[in-house]
Amino acid sequence: MNRVLRCSFVAGVMVSVFSFQSCAQTKNATQKSTSDAAKVSPTEVSMAAGKLVYNQNCLVCHQADGGGVPHLNPPLSQTDYVLGEKARLIGVVLNGLDAHEPINDEVYSNVMPAHNFLTDQQIADVLTFVRNSFENKASAVSVAEVKAERAKKK
Amino acid sequence: MFKKRTSLYATLLISALASVPTNQAVAQMAKDKIADNAVAEPVIKVPANFKTTIVADGLGKARHLTVTDRGDVYVRLAKPVGGGGTVFLRDTDGDGKMDEQKSFGDFGGTGIALGDGYLYTTSSTEIFRYKLNGNQEVIDPNKPERIVTGLTDKGTHASKSVVLDKSGNIYVGIGAPSNACQVKDRTKGSPGMMPCAMLDSVGGIWQFKTNQPDQILKDGVHYATGIRNMVGMDWNGQTNSLFIMQHGRDQLNTLFPDMYTDQQSAVLPAEAMYELKKGANAGWPYTYYDQIQKKKIVAPEYGGDGKKEGSSEYIDPAAAYPGHLAPNGLLFYTGSQFPEKYRNGAFIAFHGSWNRAPEPQAGYFVVFQPFKNGKPSGDWEVFADNFAGMETVMSPGSAMHRPCGLAQGPDGSLYVADDVKGTLYKISYSK
Helix, strand or coil: CCCCCEEECCCCCCCHHHHHHCCCCECCCCCCCHHHHHHHCCCHHHHHHHHHHHHHCCCCCCCCCCCCCCEEECCCCCCCCCCCCCCCCHHHHCCCEECCEEEECEECCCCCCCCCCHHHHHHHHHHHHHCCCCCCCCCCCHHHHHHHHHHHHC | EEECCCCCCCHHHHHHHHHCCCCCHHHHHHHHHHHHHHHHCCCCCCCCEEEEEEEECCCCCCEEEEEECCEEEEEEEEECCCCEEEEECCCCCCCCCCCCCEEECCCCCCCCCEEEEEEECCCCCCCCEEECCCCEEEECCCCEEEEEEECCCCCCCCCCEECCCCCEEEEEEEEECCCCEEECCCCCCCCCCCCCCHHCCCCCEEEEEECCCEEEEEHCEEEEEECCCEEEEEEEECEEEEEEECCCCHHHHHHCCCCHHHHHHHHCCCCEEEEECCEEEECCCCCCEECCCCCCEEEEHHHHHHHHHCCCCCCCCCCEEEECCEEEEHHHHHHHCHHHHHHEEEEEECCCCCCCCCCCCCCCCCEEEEEEECCEECCEEEEEEEECCCCCCCHHHHHHCCEEEECCCCCCEEEEEEECCCCCEEEECCC
16 A cells, blocks of 8 residues: 555645545555545545644654653553543644643643644544554544534634 | 651561571672662663662652761652652661661652751742751651742642752742743744743742741742743852753744754753853743854744844853753762862753654763863763663653752762652762
């Protein structure tokens, strides 16, 4: 499988992760047709794009291995937030978190900034990536779910 | 009451004594046991003729510490263990291991200082002192006097380090619960507050009287400002002035990707050593120190572009070190055990970075900074290394040990406390 890269998110016509054909492209795009791309599960597309979002926005605090930083930033591995209710998880990314309540028995002192500058697509991708990395295994997060959460907060 | 804790060495000696009653056998077993431990333990790299021994371990999250004139050690724990936040350690049989351990004070914290017959300890909001007897033992561990109360604790940068001067004052560093005083902390696109109003109560040094109970912030002298966070602090007896190590700001690259590369952001800005005279302003959050350009630079939240020079109203650092290494311990060496070049120079415990990711992390070592006539003079050098137990630390959670506190023993040995496993190292010199 070629590495799949999502094209620019400016193409705002995308409403759900299932319509990725219009936007996904493979490394040697000339040979690869949409029918090829169609075989890519939405999660795989999301995983690749999500990793990029993660590296740019989350890695500095939660680290490359998702292990976090002792006492400062929590791990993203096997936590209730990551594996639990998606609405709450999406809320953490959209609104940040400054609660300092125990996460797997430890308290973390840094703040989680709001990431509402990310697009719905980027948030869906990064959370799908997080929920399926660092020893996590959980369902994908869809753009529609992020959109619903964002609408709620307004 | 003191809480007794069984030390590895005490248990070992007791069980050894029960079965094998000769002193030689006891000594041999103790050696074997320590050798067993040494296999898994990283070997601390120190210069020639220096020797590192582990004098205690498993203490908890050991932060700052102080050593009495008799060589007993008091260690502060970030979190109490068995109800005790301060540990008292003594080597009762002179074998170099702290076989007696007692703990007291049910609050965690970082700061500790010893002076004029008192032991001072801090939580993240208060400063206490315990009266000592002639052997510098705490007389009543249950009845500390509270000398300062109500200091800010908002989670971030909340630990309170303290230093005593020679005139009955105690200095406390109050970190700012913020990275760069943005309206929304660490949030991309959020502007820097102008002015940074929180500086009236955090982001600086406050001076209090050691002998007045229940002082609050406004009873203290606002001694210095414009300091983001400071954990390593010490009083320099030669210059009779306060020196502190600032933790420089984070995330230049994640907040301003157009201005800074990952590589630049990994090493900038400097972790800066400041000598603070009353009234000093070190410039946070408006400027930071760039150790490569050797200039104060306007912070990007305040109109900077990585080059624009900061105002001269802010003091320059006494010395500057690469970014994010997290200087948590500072100690001016006044002993005579170490060679001449170390005298009156500074040891700095760098806790180790996290904000360098995706670049490799750095720090996790103790640095020596030579001084001459009360000023840093010459290049700093890594003095003790390999606390992390690995060549390259990618993620701080994998480091086996992280040096945090420094203290000097009465014989001139250097003590280093680690807050991962609570290991206490003693570094000595002999030709």
